[in-house]
Amino acid sequence: MMKSxxxxxxxxxxxxxxxxxxxxSRTLQDNIVKVTGTAGTNKEDPKYGLVVGSNKExxxxxxxxxxxxxxxxxxLKKEVNVLFSTEKSATKKDNSAKGIGVERNNHxxxxxxxxxxxxxxxxxxxAKPFFAAINPKVTDGYxxxxxxxxxxxxxxxFLSKHKxxxxxxxxxxSKQYGFMLDRQDFALARNGLPVVDSNxxxxxxxxxxxxxxxxxxxxxxxIRNKLARVAGRxxxxxxxxxxxxxxxxxxxxxxxxxxxxxxxxxxxxxRIDKLSRLERRNERRDRDYLIAVSxxxxxGAGSLRMNNSSGIDLxxxxxxxxxxxxxxDSKGLGFTLKPRYNIFEVGLxxxxxxxxxxxxxxxIKATSYEVPVMxxxxxxxxxxxxxxxxxxxxxxxxxxxxxxxxxxxxxxxRPVISYPQTIHKGMLEIGCESGMLRYSFWAAYQFxxxxxxxxxxxxxxxxxxxxxxxxxxxxxxxxDVALRLWGRxxxxxxx
Numbered sequence: 001m002m003k004s005x006x007x008x009x010x011x012x013x014x015x016x017x018x019x020x021x022x023x024x025s026r027t028l029q030d031n032i033v034k035v036t037g038t039a040g041t042n043k044e045d046p047k048y049g050l051v052v053g054s055n056k057e058x059x060x061x062x063x064x065x066x067x068x069x070x071x072x073x074x075x076l077k078k079e080v081n082v083l084f085s086t087e088k089s090a091t092k093k094d095n096s097a098k099g100i101g102v103e104r105n106n107h108x109x110x111x112x113x114x115x116x117x118x119x120x121x122x123x124x125x126x127a128k129p130f131f132a133a134i135n136p137k138v139t140d141g142y143x144x145x146x147x148x149x150x151x152x153x154x155x156x157x158f159l160s161k162h163k164x165x166x167x168x169x170x171x172x173x174s175k176q177y178g179f180m181l182d183r184q185d186f187a188l189a190r191n192g193l194p195v196v197d198s199n200x201x202x203x204x205x206x207x208x209x210x211x212x213x214x215x216x217x218x219x220x221x222x223i224r225n226k227l228a229r230v231a232g233r234x235x236x237x238x239x240x241x242x243x244x245x246x247x248x249x250x251x252x253x254x255x256x257x258x259x260x261x262x263x264x265x266x267x268x269x270x271r272i273d274k275l276s277r278l279e280r281r282n283e284r285r286d287r288d289y290l291i292a293v294s295x296x297x298x299x300g301a302g303s304l305r306m307n308n309s310s311g312i313d314l315x316x317x318x319x320x321x322x323x324x325x326x327x328x329d330s331k332g333l334g335f336t337l338k339p340r341y342n343i344f345e346v347g348l349x350x351x352x353x354x355x356x357x358x359x360x361x362x363x364i365k366a367t368s369y370e371v372p373v374m375x376x377x378x379x380x381x382x383x384x385x386x387x388x389x390x391x392x393x394x395x396x397x398x399x400x401x402x403x404x405x406x407x408x409x410x411x412x413x414r415p416v417i418s419y420p421q422t423i424h425k426g427m428l429e430i431g432c433e434s435g436m437l438r439y440s441f442w443a444a445y446q447f448x449x450x451x452x453x454x455x456x457x458x459x460x461x462x463x464x465x466x467x468x469x470x471x472x473x474x475x476x477x478x479x480d481v482a483l484r485l486w487g488r489x490x491x492x493x494x495x
Contacts, residue, residue, distance in 0.1 A: 028127055028129050028145070028159075028194060028196070028200075028202065029085050029145060029157040029158060029159070030051075030084070030085065030124070030125065030126050030127050031050055031051040031052075031064075031126050031127055031129070031194070032048060032049070032050060032051070032084075032085050032145060032157040032192075032193065032194065033048065033049045033050070033051060033064050033082040033083065033084055033085075033097075033120075034047065034048055034082060034083045034085070034147065034155040034157075035047055035048065035049065035066070035080050035081070035082055035192075036081045036082060036083055044068075044069060044071075044072060045068075045072075045077065046066040046067050046068060046191050046192050047190055047191055047192060047209075048147070048190055048191060048192030048193050049064040049065055049066045049067075049082065049118070049192045050064055050065055050192060050193075050194055050205055051063065051064040051126050052064065052065055052223075052224075052227070052238070052239045052240075052241055053237055053238045053239045053240045053241075054126060054237070054240060055237055060121060060122070060123060061119055061120065061121055061122075062119070062120050062122055062124060062126060063100070063117060063118070063119050063120075063237065063238050063239070064082070064097070064117075064118055064120065065115050065116065065117055065118070065192075065205070065223065065227075066080070066115070066116050066118060066192060067113050067114070067115055067191055067192055067205065067207050067208075067218065068113065068114045068115075068116065069112065069113060069114070069208075070109065070112055070113065070114055072114065073107075073109075073114050076099060076107065076114070076116050077099065077116075078098065078099050079096060079097065079098050079099065080096075080097050080099075080118060081096055081097070082097055082120060083155045084122065084124045085155050085156055085157040096120070096121075097118040097119060097120035098118060098119055099116055099117070099118050100116075100117045100118065100119055100238070107230075108223075108226040108227060108229075108230055109226075110175055110176055110207075110218045110219070110222055110223065110226065111175070111176030111207075111216070111218070112176065112207075112216070113176070113207045113208075113216070113218060115218070115223060115226075115227070117227065117230075117238060128240065128241060128242060129200075129201075129202050129241060130201050130202065130241070130242055130243065130244040131201065131202040131203065131220045131221070131224070131241050131242070131243060131244065132197070132201050132202070132203055132220070132221065132243065132244040133175075133203065133219055133220065133221035133222070134175070134177055134203045134204055134217070134219045134220075134221075135197075135203075136177070138197070139165055140163065140165040141163065141165070141197060141198030142163065142164045142165060142179065142195055142196070142197055142198070142203070143159055143160060143161075143162070143163060143164065143195070143196055144160055144164055144189055144193055144194070144195045144196075144206060145157050145158065145159055145160065145193045145194050145195075145196075146158060146159075146160040146190070146193065147190065147193075157193075159196070162181065162182065163182050164179045164180065164181055164182065164189070164195070165179070165180060165182055175218065175219035175221070175222035176207065176216055176217075176218055176219070177204065177216065177217045177218075177219065178214055178215075178216060178217075179195070179214065179215055179216075179217050180213045180214045181213045181214075189206045189208075189209065189215040190206060190209055191206055191207065191208055191209050192205060192206065193205070193206045194206075195217050201244050202220055202241070203219070203220055204217040204218055204219050204220050205217065205218050205220065205223065221243075224239055224241070224243075227239050240252075287329075287487060288329040288330070288490075289328060289329055289486070289487045290326070290327065291324065291325065291326060291328070292324075292325040292328040292329075292484055292485070292486065292487055293322060293323065293324055293325070293484075293485050293486075294322070294323045294325065294438060294482035294483055294484040294485060295320075295321075295322055295323075295482060295483055295485065296320070296321070296322075296323060296438070296480060296481050296482025296483065297318065297319065297320040297321075297480070297481060297482075298318065298319045298320070298340070298342075298442075298478050298479065298480040298481075299316070299317075299318050299478050299479055300316070300317050300318070300319075300344065300442075300476050300477060300478025300479075301314045301315060301316050301317065301476065301477060301478060302314070302315060302317060302344060302345075302346045302347070302474055302475065302476030302477075314347055315344070315345035315346055315347040315363050316344075316345065317342060317343060317344025317345055317476070317478075318342070318343060318344070319340045319341060319342035319343065319344075320340060320341060321338060321339050321340025321341060322338075322339060322340075323336055323337070323338045323438075323482050324336065324337040324338075324339075328484075328487070328489070329487065329489075329490045331378065331380065332377065332378065333375065333376065333377055333378075334375075334376050334378060335373070335374065335375060335376070336372075336373075336374045336376060336389070336391075337371060337372070337373055337374075338371065338372040338373075338374065339369075339370075339371045340369075340370060340371075340372075341367070341368075341369055342367065342368045342369075342370065343365075343366075343367050344365070344366060344367075344368070344476070345363050345364065345365045345366075346363060346364045346365075346366070346450060346474055346476075347362065347363050348361050348362055348363060348364065358406055358407045359404060359405075359406055359459060359464070359466060360404060360405050360406075360411075361402055361403070361404040361466055361467070362403045362404065362405075362411055363402065363403045364399060364401075364402045364403075364416075364450060364451065365399070365400050365401045365402065365403075365413075366397055366398060366399045366400055366450070366451075367397070367398055367400060368395050368396065368397040368398070368423060369395050369396050370393050370394065370395025370396075370397075370423065370425070371393070371394060371395055372391050372392070372393040372425075372427055373391050373392050373393075373394075374389040374390070374391035374427065374429060375389060375390055375391060376388065376389035376429075377389070378433075380490060384432050384433060384434040384489075385432060385433040385434070385489055385490070386430075386431070386432050386433075387429075387430070387431055387432070387433065387440075388429070388430050389427075389428070389429040389430070389431075389440075390426075390427070390428055390429075391426075391427050391429070392424075392425070392426065392427070393423070393424070393425035393426070393427050393444060394422070394423070394424060394425075395422070395423050396420045396421070396422060396423065397420065397421055397422075397423045397450075398418065398419075398420045398421075399416045399418050399450075399451045400415070400416060401413050401414060401415050401416055402414055402416060402466075404466065406459065414457075416451070416455070418451065418455065421448070421449075421451075422448065423446060423448045424446070424447045424448045425444045425445060425446045425447065425448075426444065426445055426447070427442055427443070427444040428442065428443050428444075429441070429442040429480075430442075431480070433489035434489060435488055435489065436483055436484040436488045436489070437481065437482070437483060437484070437489075438480075438481070438482045438483075438484065438489065439479070439480070439481055440479070440480045441477070441478075441479055441480075442477065442478060442479075442480060443475070443476070443477040444475065444476050444477070445473060445474075445475045445476075446473040446474050446475070446476070447473050448473065449473070450473070450474050451467055455467055
């Protein structure tokens with residue numbers, strides 16, 4: 001069973017490898033062109049060319065090279081007609097191609113040969129095969145493409161099964177190599193046809209028709225390098241085959257590097273702009289303001305000790321408002337006005353009225369509009385500010401309801417019909433400031449009555465004063481948190 005599995009795996013790998021090599025061979029033939037018409041009838045004129053680039057933006061122009069001998073340097077064809085080969089058959093329609101820079105003798109030379117670049121307007125699809133330089137140390141395993149049709153205006157390129165070998169430098173330092181056929185009894189090499197190594201990688205182009213067994217091949221890497229010098233910034237258009245082991249052409253990599261560099265520059269610019277904005281914001285915050293405003297809220301508790309109360313019962317309350325700070329960023333003394341709206345409850349600790357012992361009051365609910373006026377002494381330290389304040393609170397208070405029970409009944413909330421009354425308090429506060437936040441703990445005592453003692457209700461058909469023994473004032477305490485709207489609290493390291 002295991003042997004069968006191994007055989008199947010081997011067969012799969014073998015067929016995959018063969019298919020991959022066949023695909024390489026088929027696709028590269030799409031890049032071969034055949035010169036037709038009168039332009040290719042002269043024995044010295046190139047018969048084939050190799051497409052090495054395309055217009056990536058419009059995909060309607062292909063760029064191919066033709067190889068001439070040096071003695072033809074001054075008579076390069078300005079315009080040629082070509083056929084494109086496909087996997088199944090050659091295109092029958094001629095494509096007119098114009099030389100790029102031919103009129104200005106803008107061509108490249110390698111060894112004994114001249115290479116001219118041409119542009120053809122066509123929608124023909126080409127391959128983007130990998131290419132590499134010829135390795136002189138590798139002497140065999142090379143193959144060359146051939147044309148199945150010898151007719152001038154008929155064309156079908158294919159990869160010949162016959163091997164060529166023994167590359168050697170023919171002109172010192174010129175990247176022109178001499179190849180030889182393994183057999184002498186057939187004609188194979190033709191000017192302009194591509195040569196591949198044993199892996200199907202494009203390594204060169206035949207520079208001449210076969211002379212006996214030997215012929216010259218120009219190194220593909222050298223063609224790319226010299227073409228790039230002529231093409232300059234257009235190298236991606238004129239030559240966009242990809243070097244083996246790379247993912248993009250040199251100018252594509254350069255464009256990517258420029259893009260990444262631009263991104264890095266933009267990121268650095270954004271970082272500097274952000275720091276500049278932060279610096280400007282910090283400058284605004286670090287200014288010394290004469291007046292500052294903060295918004296905040298408080299949470300507190302209060303109780304009222306009654307003569308006949310069973311104990312102290314703390315009830316919660318809350319409030320919110322704005323704080324107006326005078327000289328908030330100066331050392332020493334400063335003033336704060338804290339207008340706010342409060343909703344609170346005062347516990348009475350099960351107070352029993354002497355006139356009706358069955359009537360028990362547990363708490364009183366009220367609302368108030370008040371304005372504490374605080375005088376604060378601020379000490380500044382590197383880790384924050386600490387302040388101590390004393391002040392007076394004035395405002396208007398209205399009792400809204402109270403909670404009471406009669407006899408064995410459960411406590412119920414009962415409304416109070418009363419008019420608003422003025423209040424007077426004394427307040428102490430201690431707190432800290434950091435950044436844009438202000439925290440404090442406060443304690444207050446109300447000197448004015450919580451409610452008037454002559455308030456009456458009817459119980460069992462009789463008028464009754466449930467709060468006739470209420471004391472004059474009550475105490476409360478709580479916490480306050482506020483957020484400064486502009487600027488920030490100075491601390492010791494900013495003084």
